[in-house]
Amino acid sequence: MNAVWIVLAAAAAISIPALATGWAQSRIGPAVAASLAEKPELSTTAILLVAIPETMAILGFVVAVLILYRGA
Amino acid sequence: MIIPMSRIRVLGPRQQLDGVLAALQDTGLVHLTEPKPAELLQRATLGEREARRVRQLQALLREVEGLPLEPVPSREPAPAGDRSDTSAFAGWARAAGRARRTLTRLDRSIRELELERADVARYEQFVTAFRGLLPNGRGRMQSYHLVLRGDDSQAVARLRGALAGVLGEHFALEAAALPTGEQAALLLVPVAEAAKVERLLAQSGVHELPLPAGVASGEALRAQPALAERRDALDRELAELAGERRELLATQGPELMRARAAAHDRLLELGARQQAGITPRGFVIEGWLPTAAKDRLSRALARQFGAEIVAEEVSQEEWRGEEAPVVLTNPRLFRPFETLTRMLPLPRYGSIDPTPFMAVFFPMFFGLIMGDAGYGLVLALLAGVLHARSREGTAVRAVAEILGPCAAFAIAFGIGFGEFFGDLGQRWFGLRPLVLNRERALLPFLGLAVAIGFVHVVLGLVLGVINAGRRHPRQAVGRGAALAMVLFVAVALLAGLRVLPKSFFTPAVVALLLAFPVMVIAEGIIAPIEFLSTLSSMLSYARIMALGTASVMMALVANRLAGSFGSVLVGVLFGLLFHLVNFALGIFAPAIHGLRLHYVEFFGKFYSPGGQQYHPLGHWRPGQPQPSLPAKGVP
Numbered sequence: 001m002n003a004v005w006i007v008l009a010a011a012a013a014i015s016i017p018a019l020a021t022g023w024a025q026s027r028i029g030p031a032v033a034a035s036l037a038e039k040p041e042l043s044t045t046a047i048l049l050v051a052i053p054e055t056m057a058i059l060g061f062v063v064a065v066l067i068l069y070r071g072a
Numbered sequence: 073m074i075i076p077m078s079r080i081r082v083l084g085p086r087q088q089l090d091g092v093l094a095a096l097q098d099t100g101l102v103h104l105t106e107p108k109p110a111e112l113l114q115r116a117t118l119g120e121r122e123a124r125r126v127r128q129l130q131a132l133l134r135e136v137e138g139l140p141l142e143p144v145p146s147r148e149p150a151p152a153g154d155r156s157d158t159s160a161f162a163g164w165a166r167a168a169g170r171a172r173r174t175l176t177r178l179d180r181s182i183r184e185l186e187l188e189r190a191d192v193a194r195y196e197q198f199v200t201a202f203r204g205l206l207p208n209g210r211g212r213m214q215s216y217h218l219v220l221r222g223d224d225s226q227a228v229a230r231l232r233g234a235l236a237g238v239l240g241e242h243f244a245l246e247a248a249a250l251p252t253g254e255q256a257a258l259l260l261v262p263v264a265e266a267a268k269v270e271r272l273l274a275q276s277g278v279h280e281l282p283l284p285a286g287v288a289s290g291e292a293l294r295a296q297p298a299l300a301e302r303r304d305a306l307d308r309e310l311a312e313l314a315g316e317r318r319e320l321l322a323t324q325g326p327e328l329m330r331a332r333a334a335a336h337d338r339l340l341e342l343g344a345r346q347q348a349g350i351t352p353r354g355f356v357i358e359g360w361l362p363t364a365a366k367d368r369l370s371r372a373l374a375r376q377f378g379a380e381i382v383a384e385e386v387s388q389e390e391w392r393g394e395e396a397p398v399v400l401t402n403p404r405l406f407r408p409f410e411t412l413t414r415m416l417p418l419p420r421y422g423s424i425d426p427t428p429f430m431a432v433f434f435p436m437f438f439g440l441i442m443g444d445a446g447y448g449l450v451l452a453l454l455a456g457v458l459h460a461r462s463r464e465g466t467a468v469r470a471v472a473e474i475l476g477p478c479a480a481f482a483i484a485f486g487i488g489f490g491e492f493f494g495d496l497g498q499r500w501f502g503l504r505p506l507v508l509n510r511e512r513a514l515l516p517f518l519g520l521a522v523a524i525g526f527v528h529v530v531l532g533l534v535l536g537v538i539n540a541g542r543r544h545p546r547q548a549v550g551r552g553a554a555l556a557m558v559l560f561v562a563v564a565l566l567a568g569l570r571v572l573p574k575s576f577f578t579p580a581v582v583a584l585l586l587a588f589p590v591m592v593i594a595e596g597i598i599a600p601i602e603f604l605s606t607l608s609s610m611l612s613y614a615r616i617m618a619l620g621t622a623s624v625m626m627a628l629v630a631n632r633l634a635g636s637f638g639s640v641l642v643g644v645l646f647g648l649l650f651h652l653v654n655f656a657l658g659i660f661a662p663a664i665h666g667l668r669l670h671y672v673e674f675f676g677k678f679y680s681p682g683g684q685q686y687h688p689l690g691h692w693r694p695g696q697p698q699p700s701l702p703a704k705g706v707p
Contacts, residue, residue, distance in 0.1 A: 044415040044671075051668045058615040065514050065621075 006071030010064040017060030024053035079386035100690030102359035107349040135168035164331035220255040336692030393422035398683035406431040408473035418683035439481025441662035446493035448482030494627030525613025532677030550594030560584040
């Protein structure tokens with residue numbers, strides 16, 4: 001039973017930040033596309049803005065790994 | 073690095089202004105700037121004569137730019153322009169006008185012939201289709217050659233029904249699909265019923281194929297040889313016109329390109345004139361040039377004008393660093409990475425050029441994430457192909473030269489991690505991890521990623537202290553205190569985790585508490601927030617481990633899935649496809665995240681944007697923009 005909770009906790013640790021990242025990128029993406037249509041020179045900033053929320057998913061992944069390791 | 077610049081001032085008699093500007097244009101060294109205001113000094117403007125010249129040159133450029141001249145590679149200079157007199161420019165304008173008119177005529181003829189050629193080819197298809205539809209024993213029948221829309225599959229059936237309603241059984245309708253998707257239909261009706269049928273066709277909106285000129289109505293089926301003959305004639309005419317066009321461009325092109333370069337050069341010179349200052353008798357030109365090129369400029373001016381023109385260096389006390397334009401110069405190996413630096417606004421003059429650091433850390437991060445010798449080899453191959461197929465100075469060449477070191481690091485780390493297309497190296501030739509096994513040792517890999525982040529961020533903080541020390545000593549103290557606090561936090565953590573002796577813990581915490589007020593006093597209340605953000609920046613480097621692990625897991629899945637298929641061929645194909653996807657992701661993700669770690673985490677600690685690009689007055693190059701010039705003179 002304990003193993004089930006550990007796996008569920010790890011799954012939550014990665015899935016919730018991943019959903020949050022997806023939501024954030026869904027808001028940033030259209031705004032960035034609109035900005036690029038007017039100022040194509042902002043492409044670097046655009047890539048960075050889209051990549052910034054990915055930190056949440058990546059840190060979620062790290063936390064999930066830590067949970068699994070500690071559980072094991 | 074950012075090369076040192078000097079501000080120079082050139083003085084001379086007013087009548088020499090144009091000559092000096094032309095000499096400066098020949099040297100291609102001076103980035104002009106407006107002189108500091110002074111008594112009697114006015115900004116030079118274009119007189120009525122110069123404005124007329126601007127209009128003439130702009131008219132010439134309008135004629136020449138519209139011509140399809142051979143493209144000149146953007147990095148190579150255009151054919152040298154000369155400072156020809158008014159009559160030469162007028163001659164060029166006439167020649168360009170003639171060439172443009174001839175080209176327009178030729179292009180129009182070519183377009184018309186091509187349209188006719190397309191019509192004839194299409195008509196040939198119809199005739200071929202109708203020949204197959206012709207039933208035996210036409211008798212006194214009237215034929216109609218119809219084209220029915222291809223997207224309406226019921227068109228023939230509907231037409232047949234409508235004809236049956238009017239003619240009963242007294243008609244024949246055959247249809248065949250054409251290569252264009254339309255349907256060719258041949259309708260035969262008694263001549264006496266022709267009027268009814270034509271009315272019906274008009275009401276139904278069915279098009280009868282128009283016969284080309286010279287082919288009488290009803291003779292379409294005999295038109296094939298005539299059409300083939302016309303097609304051949306059109307091909308000959310088109311070839312002749314294309315040859316005439318090529319010859320015109322070959323004979324006139326070089327001269328017109330010279331005219332274009334000369335006109336652009338002259339416009340640049342006239343534009344530069346507006347940045348000069350004049351007095352009733354003299355002129356002043358100020359500008360920036362690399363300090364190392366100062367003597368070269370002085371010698372060039374002295375050789376051409378003797379003692380009449382004076383070029384002096386403006387004392388450094390008279391200008392601020394922000395005003396100077398920026399020239400980045402780096403060793404050959406680092407130079408491609410300037411492309412990545414230039415994706416952000418240029419660093420301010422007097423600050424630090426991050427290119428050398430980027431040239432070391434970016435490929436390292438890329439290699440750590442990709443971390444596979446097999447993928448690294450494929451990437452090296454890709455970089456080699458791109459390098460061979462690109463020209464010096466283009467973006468593709470820069471990408472190839474950046475991918476090269478990235479591939480080298482990927483191969484090196486791949487050997488260190490014992491990875492060759494996942495675990496294939498292990499299975500095929502017993503490749504073993506030398507540093508760590510990314511598949512299993514996730515926590516050591518995480519530790520390595522965060523440790524690299526620590527080194528990178530601390531380096532950024534050190535550069536920030538140096539950068540601030542050059543202009544704002546107080547800010548430098550604050551940043552130094554923040555840097556010390558980061559180091560003390562690291563020591564305290566390592567002592568707490570027993571990596572360092574436990575006795576280090578208390579002194580580190582005490583030093584941390586002492587550095588805190590220094591940081592707040594020097595940098596303000598925002599400093600603690602920035603300090604916390606610095607600590608979280610280091611955790612952001614955990615993405616190296618996360619993406620690296622994802623990459624190795626994908627490669628392993630590809631290998632295992634490939635082995636799970638019954639058929640060897642299907643398994644190999646599936647494995648290759650999966651590896652291809654992983655390789656594509658393996659290029660994209662490390663590049664994006666490597667850039668992000670640099671731009672956000674590293675540059676944020678020291679980078680001072682706001683430098684202006686060094687644009688010396690020189691001869692025109694293709695693609696170079698022209699300054700806007702008033703076409704009306706200022707008296």
